[in-house]
Amino acid sequence: MTRTDPARPVSAPPRPVPAPPRPVGRTPGRKVLISGASIAGPALAYWLSRHGYAVTVVEKASAPRHGGYPVDIRGTALEVVRRMGILPSLQDAHVDLRRLTFLDEDGGEVVSVGPHTVTGATGRDLEVRRGDLTRALHAAVRDDVEFLFDDSIDTLDASGHGLDVTFRGGGTRTFDLVFGADGVHSRTRELVFGPEERFHRHLGYCFAVFTMRNTLGLSHETVMWNSPGRAAALYAVGDDDEVHAFLNFAHPEPPYDALRNAQAQRALIDEVFADAGWEVPGMLAALRDADDLYFDAVSQIRMPRWSSGRVSLLGDAAYAPSFLTGQGTSLALVGAYMLAASLADRDHTTGFAAYERDTRGFVTANQDQVGEGEAKLFPTTARALERRNTMLRQLATLPAATGRPAHSALTLPAVVPAR
Numbered sequence: 001m002t003r004t005d006p007a008r009p010v011s012a013p014p015r016p017v018p019a020p021p022r023p024v025g026r027t028p029g030r031k032v033l034i035s036g037a038s039i040a041g042p043a044l045a046y047w048l049s050r051h052g053y054a055v056t057v058v059e060k061a062s063a064p065r066h067g068g069y070p071v072d073i074r075g076t077a078l079e080v081v082r083r084m085g086i087l088p089s090l091q092d093a094h095v096d097l098r099r100l101t102f103l104d105e106d107g108g109e110v111v112s113v114g115p116h117t118v119t120g121a122t123g124r125d126l127e128v129r130r131g132d133l134t135r136a137l138h139a140a141v142r143d144d145v146e147f148l149f150d151d152s153i154d155t156l157d158a159s160g161h162g163l164d165v166t167f168r169g170g171g172t173r174t175f176d177l178v179f180g181a182d183g184v185h186s187r188t189r190e191l192v193f194g195p196e197e198r199f200h201r202h203l204g205y206c207f208a209v210f211t212m213r214n215t216l217g218l219s220h221e222t223v224m225w226n227s228p229g230r231a232a233a234l235y236a237v238g239d240d241d242e243v244h245a246f247l248n249f250a251h252p253e254p255p256y257d258a259l260r261n262a263q264a265q266r267a268l269i270d271e272v273f274a275d276a277g278w279e280v281p282g283m284l285a286a287l288r289d290a291d292d293l294y295f296d297a298v299s300q301i302r303m304p305r306w307s308s309g310r311v312s313l314l315g316d317a318a319y320a321p322s323f324l325t326g327q328g329t330s331l332a333l334v335g336a337y338m339l340a341a342s343l344a345d346r347d348h349t350t351g352f353a354a355y356e357r358d359t360r361g362f363v364t365a366n367q368d369q370v371g372e373g374e375a376k377l378f379p380t381t382a383r384a385l386e387r388r389n390t391m392l393r394q395l396a397t398l399p400a401a402t403g404r405p406a407h408s409a410l411t412l413p414a415v416v417p418a419r
């Protein structure tokens with residue numbers, strides 16, 4: 001999840017993002033639309049615009065959304081951000097997490113370990129505030145790409161030569177290709193491939209993330225409380241006044257009613273954590289006032305194919321691996337690069353086939369890191385929790401693991417020059 005580098009100043013502000021390489025010879029006929037301006041969307045926009053496409057990005061929020069828990073950039077994804085020229089600013093923004101402390105149900109310490117012990121991250125991997133990454137990606141493309149905020153795709157019609165798109169805001173336009181980078185609950189996927197239930201693989205938990213006051217004075221550390229089937233954590237990225245609060249709980253079926261209803265999400269969490277100890281009552285109180293709640297089922301998206309006609313999906317919309325793998329952001333970055341590289345010198349049919357052929361093995365290797373109910377950090381029975389605690393105590397005495405993890409198992413093709 002992170003690394004400790006005494007040479008690097010702690011919490012240094014991100015460096016300004018260098019100007020991206022200018023696109024060479026834009027091909028005016030190839031107009032593409034990307035739905036979603038989070039991680040996958042701007043990364044794809046960057047590479048497609050370098051390959052000569054005229055890119056429009058539509059985002060339903062009024063600006064890039066910067067909230068959420070810190071995210072990992074690992075293995076092959078590090079090479080993608082390096083090739084985008086934003087690696088130095090992300091290295092400056094690296095979160096210097098130093099300690100991970102596990103507590104039992106009564107709030108007593110089980111064990112305190114270095115973060116590498118649990119996450120398997122290697123020394124080069126980065127962890128950054130999600131907002132630092134979305135800001136860097138947006139800054140890298142905003143001068144070369146058209147952004148339409150506060151809008152989204154309403155209908156897609158492929159019966160003509162191109163794709164006729166109507167927007168919720170009322171506009172109509174025609175594009176050569178459309179890409180869905182609009183997250184786990186992708187509207188583009190629903191329009192083209194069918195309902196989410198077909199592709200949603202529930203992993204047996206729900207989670208909520210929000211920010212609250214750092215009342216414990218935590219610094220560069222995560223403290224996690226567990227009881228069987230429930231976890232609560234506070235994550236202090238630096239010495240800030242705020243911490244990221246995280247609640248996770250076993251929920252065998254996806255709570256479809258709550259997924260799009262923040263009121264129902266709060267009610268569900270209140271019910272599940274009603275008798276919990278440690279700092280949880282304070283967390284529940286803070287949750288009531290939080291304006292940045294991010295709630296979801298812990299799930300994966302698994303699709304037999306990611307493209308249909310002139311539409312293709314990437315990132316969480318196509319292959320969300322779940323936060324249990326720590327790989328959602330890295331897959332989004334690598335997938336964006338591979339999709340753009342696949343299209344660079346080919347028609348879309350051949351390009352989409354190449355994207356599948358060259359990327360699917362990497363995606364599957366990462367998604368297969370977890371299975372239903374297999375979240376080792378979140379045991380659902382008292383026995384499993386005791387086993388986990390024993391394992392953590394043993395891990396604390398061992399050197400960090402080595403080897404080539406799944407997230408490094410792809411060699412990127414060279415950048416194909418823009419036409």
Ligand SMILES: Cc1cc2nc3c(=O)[nH]c(=O)nc-3n(C[C@H](O)[C@H](O)[C@H](O)COP(=O)(O)OP(=O)(O)OC[C@H]3O[C@@H](n4cnc5c(N)ncnc54)[C@H](O)[C@@H]3O)c2cc1C
Pocket residue numbers: 035036037038039040041058059060061065066067068069070071130151152153181182183184185186187188209294314315316317322323328329332
């Ligand atoms: C605000 C926010 C906070 C997050 N916090 C966490 C977290 O704490 N933990 C975690 O594991 N993951 C979190 N995620 C998800 C995480 O960013 C992704 O798992 C991962 O980075 C892959 O990114 P993505 O670009 O594929 O999808 P996402 O990051 O989910 O981005 C999808 C984007 O599409 C936009 N969008 C959705 N529907 C439409 C539509 N119909 N039309 C136009 N735009 C649309 C969304 O507003 C969003 O900007 C968060 C995502 C967001 C948007």
